[in-house]
Amino acid sequence: MNPVISAIISSIIDSILESAMAPQALPPPAPPTRLVQPSLENGMVATMSPPNNGLARFNGKEMQLSASLQIRDINNRLILPMSLQQPVPVLYKLDLYGTVQRVWVLTPEEAEIAEELIRQKKQARLRQQ
16 A cells, blocks of 8 residues: 555544544533513513514504514514514513504513513502602
């Protein structure tokens, strides 16, 4: 066998063995759950059905969506209304005209935390009055 070919094959085998024996890198840690903090006392938590023709149901109540509607997913990215295909927990805010202007899709854990924070802020406001 040609010594050059032998050296190449030996080099390839050595590099394969080194990579197989090297410690494997751990996957990056999962990002911490975020909680949407846009004036929780002014927002409402609900389950939103997929929007249809400028309307969506929030806990069974049909509401008009604003022309300037922004929907953010659980990674805080803007998404199109048609990308929602099933009911999801959300935090939403209304504009001055009573139409839904901002929607943040929440994980179930975030929805529980948001509901609790909203409840605590309402109780604190009631005690101050």
